[in-house]
Amino acid sequence: MSETRTKSARASDPRALWEEALKKGELREANFTTLSGADLKPLYGPEDAPIDPARDLGYPGQFPFTRGVHPTMYRGRLWTMRQFAGFGSARQTNERFKFLLEHGQTGLSTAFDFPTLMGYDSDHERSLGEVGQVGVAISSLADMQTLFDGIPMGEVSTSMTINGPAPIMLGFYIAAGESQGVDPKKLRGTIQNDILKEYQAQHAWLVPCEPALRMITDVFAHCARHVPQFNTVSISGYHIREAGSTAAQELAFTLANGMEYVRRGVAIGLDVDQFAPRLSFFFDAHLDFFEEVAKFRAARRIWARKMREVFGAKDPRSWMLRFHTQTAGVSLTAQQPENNIVRTALEAFSAVLGGTQSLHTNSMDETLALPTEKSVKIALRTQQIIAEEAEVAHVVDPLAGSYFVEAQTNRLEQEAERYFAEIEKRGGVVAATEAGYIQREIHRSALAYQLAVERGQKKVVGVNTYVEDLDAHPEIELLRIDPAVEKEQHERLATLRKKRDAQKAKGALDAIHDACKSQDNLLERFIAAAHAGCTLGEIADVLRAEFGEYEEPKIL
Amino acid sequence: MNERKIRVLVGKPGLDGHDRGAKTIAAVLRDHGMEVIYTGLHQTPDMIAETALQEDVDVVGLSILSGAHMTLFPRVKEALVKRGMGHVLLTGGGIISKEDMATLEQVGYAKLFGPGTPTEDIATWIQAEMQRRWAREEAQR
Numbered sequence: 097m098s099e100t101r102t103k104s105a106r107a108s109d110p111r112a113l114w115e116e117a118l119k120k121g122e123l124r125e126a127n128f129t130t131l132s133g134a135d136l137k138p139l140y141g142p143e144d145a146p147i148d149p150a151r152d153l154g155y156p157g158q159f160p161f162t163r164g165v166h167p168t169m170y171r172g173r174l175w176t177m178r179q180f181a182g183f184g185s186a187r188q189t190n191e192r193f194k195f196l197l198e199h200g201q202t203g204l205s206t207a208f209d210f211p212t213l214m215g216y217d218s219d220h221e222r223s224l225g226e227v228g229q230v231g232v233a234i235s236s237l238a239d240m241q242t243l244f245d246g247i248p249m250g251e252v253s254t255s256m257t258i259n260g261p262a263p264i265m266l267g268f269y270i271a272a273g274e275s276q277g278v279d280p281k282k283l284r285g286t287i288q289n290d291i292l293k294e295y296q297a298q299h300a301w302l303v304p305c306e307p308a309l310r311m312i313t314d315v316f317a318h319c320a321r322h323v324p325q326f327n328t329v330s331i332s333g334y335h336i337r338e339a340g341s342t343a344a345q346e347l348a349f350t351l352a353n354g355m356e357y358v359r360r361g362v363a364i365g366l367d368v369d370q371f372a373p374r375l376s377f378f379f380d381a382h383l384d385f386f387e388e389v390a391k392f393r394a395a396r397r398i399w400a401r402k403m404r405e406v407f408g409a410k411d412p413r414s415w416m417l418r419f420h421t422q423t424a425g426v427s428l429t430a431q432q433p434e435n436n437i438v439r440t441a442l443e444a445f446s447a448v449l450g451g452t453q454s455l456h457t458n459s460m461d462e463t464l465a466l467p468t469e470k471s472v473k474i475a476l477r478t479q480q481i482i483a484e485e486a487e488v489a490h491v492v493d494p495l496a497g498s499y500f501v502e503a504q505t506n507r508l509e510q511e512a513e514r515y516f517a518e519i520e521k522r523g524g525v526v527a528a529t530e531a532g533y534i535q536r537e538i539h540r541s542a543l544a545y546q547l548a549v550e551r552g553q554k555k556v557v558g559v560n561t562y563v564e565d566l567d568a569h570p571e572i573e574l575l576r577i578d579p580a581v582e583k584e585q586h587e588r589l590a591t592l593r594k595k596r597d598a599q600k601a602k603g604a605l606d607a608i609h610d611a612c613k614s615q616d617n618l619l620e621r622f623i624a625a626a627h628a629g630c631t632l633g634e635i636a637d638v639l640r641a642e643f644g645e646y647e648e649p650k651i652l
Numbered sequence: 653m654n655e656r657k658i659r660v661l662v663g664k665p666g667l668d669g670h671d672r673g674a675k676t677i678a679a680v681l682r683d684h685g686m687e688v689i690y691t692g693l694h695q696t697p698d699m700i701a702e703t704a705l706q707e708d709v710d711v712v713g714l715s716i717l718s719g720a721h722m723t724l725f726p727r728v729k730e731a732l733v734k735r736g737m738g739h740v741l742l743t744g745g746g747i748i749s750k751e752d753m754a755t756l757e758q759v760g761y762a763k764l765f766g767p768g769t770p771t772e773d774i775a776t777w778i779q780a781e782m783q784r785r786w787a788r789e790e791a792q793r
Contacts, residue, residue, distance in 0.1 A: 210667035210718050214694070222696065225723025226667055299669025299693050340672050426672075430767040463767050464749065465719070539675050546676050550770050559768045574749060577719065652678055652690045 114139075131384035131554070132342035133544065134507065145502035152397065156492045160400035162393050162505070163493040164451040165416040170489035175447075176454035177479045178255060178420065182207030182232035183466050184581045186242035189232040193247060195469065201476060203285075203454060205255040206243070207231035208265075213300040215261040215636030218585035227582040230466065234265065235585065235633065236592055237626040240272040250278040254285035255330070255420070255454075260302030262289035263311045264635050267622030270323060274627075286327035286376055286420070289315060292353040292525060295646065296534045298335035302636055305526050307643035311618050312357065313364045316371040318619040327376040329357060330420065337380035338426050340542020343391045344508050346380060348515030349525075349534055351398055356525045358407055368407050372414035381443040381450075382424040388443070389495055390504035392450030395419070398509055421447035422456040428463045431558035436460035441478050448482055449495055455479055465574040532649035539651060589631065596629030604628035605638055612642040654786040658686040658778065660711040663700040664693050665728055668718030673745065677713065680771040684779065686711075697724060701731035704740060711778055714744035721748050721756070729760045741781055745769065 118138060128136045137144065147153065154160055157167035166172060179196055181204075182189045193204055208231040211223035217235040218227045227233045234240055244254075249272065258265045266287045270280050291308040294301045302308065312329065319328045333341075333350035341349065354375060361371045379395065381388050399417035403409040423443035428436040437460050444457050457475040459467030467475070483489055495501040522528040529535070548554040555561045604625035611621045625635055662678045664671060671693055678690045689707050691700055704712050714721075714728060725744065732738055738760075745765035748756070753764045762781065765774055 210720075214667045216667075222667065225720035226718055229719035230668070294669075299671065300667075338672070339670075340676075464747065539672075539679075542672050543676055543679050546680075546771060550772055556768075560770075648692055650690075650692070652675060652688075 130343070130387045131382055132344060132387060134344075134387070140499035140503050142499060145499045145506065147502050147506070153496060159404065159412070159415055161396040161416055163496055165396065165418055165453070169451060169492040174483050174489060175452050176203045176253070177201050177476060178203040178205045178454045178456055179472060179476055180205040180207050180257065180422065180456045181472070183230070183575070184228040184232065184577050185584060186232055186234060186239045190243050190245050190247070196472070196476070197247070197252070199473060199476060200480065203253045203255065205456060206257065208258050209233045210300070212632065213258055213260065215264070215302045215632060215640070217589055217631050217633030218582065219589050220633055227585055228577050233581070233585050234268065235589055236629065236631045237268050237271050238588065238592055240268040241275060244272055244276070249273045249276050250282040256285070257288045259288055259291050259294045259298070260300055260308070261632060261636055262287050263315050263619050264622050264632055266315060267619060267626045270623050271626035280323045281325070283323055284325045286330045287315070288332060288378070289329045290332045290353065292356060292529060293332050293335050293350070295529045295648070296336060296349060297339040297538060299648070301646045303639050303643035304646045305530065307639070309360050313360050314618045316361050316366060317364065318617050319374065320366065320370045326374065328371065328374045330376050330378045331357065332378040334378050334380045334422055336538060337382065338424070339538050340545060341538045342541050343382065343384070343387050344511035345515065345537060345541060347391050347395055347508055348512040350377065350379070351395065351402070351512060352516055352519050352525045354399065355402060355406070358403070362407070368409045369411040369414050372403060372407070372409055373411060377417055377419035379419055379421050380424050381421045381447040383427050383439060383443060385442060385446045386501055387504055388446040389450045390501055391508055392419070392447070392452065393493070393501070393505045394508040394512065396451070397505070398512055418453045420454045420456070421452040423447070423458045425458055425462060428458060428460070429556060429558050430463040432564060433460045433464065435558060437474060437478065440475060441482070444478055444482055445488070448488060451493060461574065465576070468573055468575050470573070530649060532651040535649070535651045592629055592631070600628045601630050604630050605634060608635060608638045609642060612639065654783060656786065658711060658782050659689070659707065659709040660686050660713060660778065661689050661691065661700070661704050661707060661709040663691045663695055663712060663714045663728070665695050665697060665700060665714055665716060665724040666718050666720045667694055668716060669693055670717040671715070673717070674715035677715065677771055677774060681775055681778070684775040686778070697727035697731040700728050701735050701737060704732060704737050705735045709740060710782055711741040711743065716744065716746040716748070719747065721746065722752055725756050725761065726759050741778070741785065743778070745774070
């Protein structure tokens with residue numbers, strides 16, 4: 097072929113023309129990457145997104161669920177708007193719950209304070225200064241009853257974000273329901289109960305991995321029979337991402353944890369279809385809109401494939417990855433906090449286009465303190481605007497078929513598979529966690545992102561670009577926790593310990609002690625202990641004495 | 653300029669598990685040539701002060717996102733003083749309001765940093781502060 101002919105052929109080829117023009121164009125950056133640092137092309141075409149629609153996408157409500165878990169998706173029912181709330185005493189949080197229900201929220205979500213999350217009563221010396229600070233203090237069945245006072249537990253669905261002591265807290269919840277006259281079979285909600293990501297990222301644990309996993313399978317076994325509408329675990333990528341992981345790491349580590357729970361359930365003799373339909377997931381919605389939508393789609397596809405092909409699940413409900421989403425707390429800035437409303441809206445939009453089942457939108461003031469009623473209301477209204485005004489909830493999986501989104505979905509699935517293989521090589525997820533491998537991966541990503549921000553490679557409005565003088569900015573109103581809460585809790589606990597039947601309480605703790613040594617179901621014993629007036633800390637102390645405490649690996 | 657290596661203890665007081673900031677700072681300070689000891693999570697004030705003493709550090713930097721700083725930070729200071737470590741450069745960061753920062757500065761925290769602070773600023777501040785202290789010690793000798 098002669099030189100001139102090639103040139104003229106090129107001249108008539110639109111792609112060659114475009115590539116030529118692109119080379120000549122002036123570009124803002126040398127490299128463009130996703131928020132997670134994955135390289136981006138300027139344009140995506142069919143060659144970048146090889147998909148077989150029948151195999152890789154399917155139809156909504158059908159394997160592999162890439163397009164969503166329900167046939168009707170949001171045409172049938174909108175996602176659950178579920179704002180995470182909890183601060184101060186059970187009484188105060190009960191009021192906030194009622195406030196949210198009155199303003200159209202459709203499910204409850206409970207944040208506990210650190211002592212509760214770590215299995216200490218409010219009057220333990222390590223609880224000093226922390227009671228009610230970042231969540232509600234729940235030390236006993238009496239506190240749980242106050243939390244749900246006037247809220248019909250048979251009608252609301254409640255999410256509880258707690259992990260180390262989750263089986264104990266679920267015992268309090270079931271017992272509180274019983275005291276309202278509600279059959280446990282009617283209770284709906286989710287207990288986070290995802291201990292693996294605690295060791296990896298969020299760090300509120302109680303006992304070492306093996307006994308913690310045993311308690312989780314006790315929850316699976318008990319709930320499969322007696323609390324069938326409750327999601328027994330919410331396998332969470334949220335905290336992994338917030339700790340600094342990339343989108344691919346969030347996806348991979350979460351699903352690897354999920355598969356470990358399935359293995360453990362099967363190992364105690366449960367049929368996979370007996371408990372897998374009650375496994376739920378929880379992801380972060382960060383600022384990279386397309387990468388996030390792709391992540392949610394990839395998550396559904398991977399899970400469906402693993403459950404059917406690796407674990408041999410036959411019930412389609414076992415294949416479905418249902419998930420809650422929270423917008424990214426780490427993306428919020430203390431600088432120019434009102435801008436956080438916009439960040440949250442973008443993130444919430446990706447969760448909706450990614451087909452989430454429920455959503456929490458962060459409030460603008462959360463980098464400064466717990467949110468005020470005003471800022472919580474704006475966050476809830478953000479979801480309502482997406483749901484009601486923007487007309488985006490009428491079409492299922494609207495980004496499917498976008499070359500770019502399909503390419504990102506494929507990429508994330510491949511990256512997750514690479515991590516699964518790596519984790520396998522390291523002896524599985526428990527061994528990889530105990531050795532600090534997963535924590536180290538997350539730390540590296542966190543550090544890389546921080547340095548990218550400081551070098552100006554990643555922009556954050558108000559922090560490294562469009563910076564304003566901080567002092568010139570009006571302070572926003574902050575919610576403060578009254579120190580009286582701690583004192584009140586001490587008094588409530590003292591009264592409880594005085595008034596309860598001491599013999600009965602001791603008997604219930606002894607029964608837990610015995611169950612630790614046998615194969616008896618611990619959750620059953622926790623429910624009995626709740627009714628006997630045992631406190632969270634007393635029950636946790638038995639577990640700590642019996643099972644020991646977790647020691648984190650040094651990764652620095 | 654003093655060529656001594658600055659020894660820093662990065663501590664996580666209280667029950668909060670958010671260690672992204674602490675670990676990031678620890679890594680950055682190390683990259684700036686400092687000797688960094690990280691306490692790990694869930695430390696009581698006494699545990700932190702004891703490690704500071706054992707490791708004979710020049711700087712203690714605390715990271716907290718639990719809201720318990722007004723209780724725990726003054727106790728860390730007391731625990732340090734009790735062990736004869738009242739002289740260390742005390743700093744920290746986290747979700748701490750401006751008013752709380754001002755109060756804590758009065759009980760001996762030289763400077764506290766809020767969210768969004770470049771880690772570079774923190775490292776250079778520690779270096780400058782230690783140089784100033786060492787120069788003063790030198791002059792007094």
